[in-house]
Amino acid sequence: xxxxxxxxxxxxxxxxxxxxxxxxQEPSQDAAIDKWADFVFxxxxxxxxxxxxxxxVATSYWFIVTRNTAxxxxxxxxxxxxxxxxxxxxxxxxxx
Amino acid sequence: MPLALLxxxxxxxxxxxxxxxxxxPLRDTYDVVIIGGGGHGLACAxxxxxxxxxxxxxxxEKGWLASGNTARNTAIIRANYLTPAGVLFYEESMRLWxxxxxxxxxxxxxxxxxxxxxxxxxxxxxxxxxxxxxxxHLGIDSELVGRDEIAKLCPEINLSEEVRYPVLGALxxxxxxxxxxxxxxxxxxxxxxxxxxxIHQQTEVTGIKSHVGGSIELExxxxxxxxxxxxxxxxxxxxEVARMAGFKLPIRSIPLQACVSEPLKPFLDPIxxxxxxxxxxxxxxxxxxxxxxxxxxxxxxxxxxxxxFSERLMANMLELFPFLxxxxxxxxxxxxxxxxxxFSPVMGMTPVSKYYIDAGWGTWGFKATPVCGRCMAELAATxxxxxxxxSFELERFGRMEQVGERGAAAVxx
Numbered sequence: 001x002x003x004x005x006x007x008x009x010x011x012x013x014x015x016x017x018x019x020x021x022x023x024x025q026e027p028s029q030d031a032a033i034d035k036w037a038d039f040v041f042x043x044x045x046x047x048x049x050x051x052x053x054x055x056x057v058a059t060s061y062w063f064i065v066t067r068n069t070a071x072x073x074x075x076x077x078x079x080x081x082x083x084x085x086x087x088x089x090x091x092x093x094x095x096x
Numbered sequence: 097m098p099l100a101l102l103x104x105x106x107x108x109x110x111x112x113x114x115x116x117x118x119x120x121p122l123r124d125t126y127d128v129v130i131i132g133g134g135g136h137g138l139a140c141a142x143x144x145x146x147x148x149x150x151x152x153x154x155x156x157e158k159g160w161l162a163s164g165n166t167a168r169n170t171a172i173i174r175a176n177y178l179t180p181a182g183v184l185f186y187e188e189s190m191r192l193w194x195x196x197x198x199x200x201x202x203x204x205x206x207x208x209x210x211x212x213x214x215x216x217x218x219x220x221x222x223x224x225x226x227x228x229x230x231x232x233h234l235g236i237d238s239e240l241v242g243r244d245e246i247a248k249l250c251p252e253i254n255l256s257e258e259v260r261y262p263v264l265g266a267l268x269x270x271x272x273x274x275x276x277x278x279x280x281x282x283x284x285x286x287x288x289x290x291x292x293x294x295i296h297q298q299t300e301v302t303g304i305k306s307h308v309g310g311s312i313e314l315e316x317x318x319x320x321x322x323x324x325x326x327x328x329x330x331x332x333x334x335x336e337v338a339r340m341a342g343f344k345l346p347i348r349s350i351p352l353q354a355c356v357s358e359p360l361k362p363f364l365d366p367i368x369x370x371x372x373x374x375x376x377x378x379x380x381x382x383x384x385x386x387x388x389x390x391x392x393x394x395x396x397x398x399x400x401x402x403x404x405f406s407e408r409l410m411a412n413m414l415e416l417f418p419f420l421x422x423x424x425x426x427x428x429x430x431x432x433x434x435x436x437x438x439f440s441p442v443m444g445m446t447p448v449s450k451y452y453i454d455a456g457w458g459t460w461g462f463k464a465t466p467v468c469g470r471c472m473a474e475l476a477a478t479x480x481x482x483x484x485x486x487s488f489e490l491e492r493f494g495r496m497e498q499v500g501e502r503g504a505a506a507v508x509x
Contacts, residue, residue: 015404019393021348037496041346041493
């Protein structure tokens, strides 16, 4: 995992990116505190295929990386609109 | 002792004390099952027997004894933390460390070197002063020192002002120590086995079922076991094992890499840490420089080594110790660290009854081995959370009561 194929900038050195954590649904503003605590602190931290927000720092561009946390392989990089459009067609949870 | 050594030295047939007996068949039930045969799990087993007389215990280890983070840390022991909860906890650990070699009958090579946390910015100086005051208030030997004192304590450090991050001062913690990490695990394992506790290597837990108000059933690759109480101590795989038990943790699994140099003439007395330069280094009794840095930049369950890490670490090492430019790195490795949002561990109750957790040890777990093992043993034996670890309960996140140790637990912030 040395090169990340950024949807905006093309293949770039992985050091130019930061990981912003897994894609997850934000609770509603009036959700109970335990829902918010879960959202803020708890992690699925899955060993396997995950969908994460990543940012290309130089261009402040956020996009979605699908990668395997056991093998360190990048499976796909997608624009957010592309990723979320794909989600709507499946079950909406982001799991594959 | 020296005479006894001589006697054994001349005896041809002396086989020594056997550390680890042959594998036994797994029984169907145990009072307590500890998942994870690293330092923490083995310490918990040892104290269950020695403090509470509970010996119907099995320690399950999926690989080899202490083959995970116990063998991969950089063996630094200190108590100069930032929060009172952290300081008191680690201070108790240091108290146990000092008499541990005698208690376990094994040479831990516990060596008090002094611990210098260098500050290269006003912000770092402020944090150092804060830590020194909290430490002194709680009776820990810890103080802020200036450049002159650093030059006396460790004349090898490059104190030039013509570098990117000149050294402005340091937090000095005289009792800071290093120890032989493998021996800690072996000593606890042997002690636990002498009391009749079973240690099963190559035994991986593959499923966990809890029965309401009763026992916990563990599926393993060697058959299923019923346990009265379970202690989970599987740093690195905490989230995956907790998922089997049915709950989530505030943990990201992130690799932490380290390396050692070839053996060099002894020159570095104290342990030297720099948050701004993302390094910590000590010299082992063999003369190797044991070096570590910041965690990797993203979560991963792989213990591969990267060139990015060693390049960055060496660039920073050479800023502090320019004379090492021709020294060679002997080996490099990684462990999977349980990183928590507040840089404090997670110990205590879980949503599953009689299933206790010992996790979230990020980059700070080795030094806590004795105290954590002892507290987890007390919890498993009595069902009550000891005061010393009450602040570190999993529930703290639900109450938004984090124990913020970032300024004292990590480099690279």
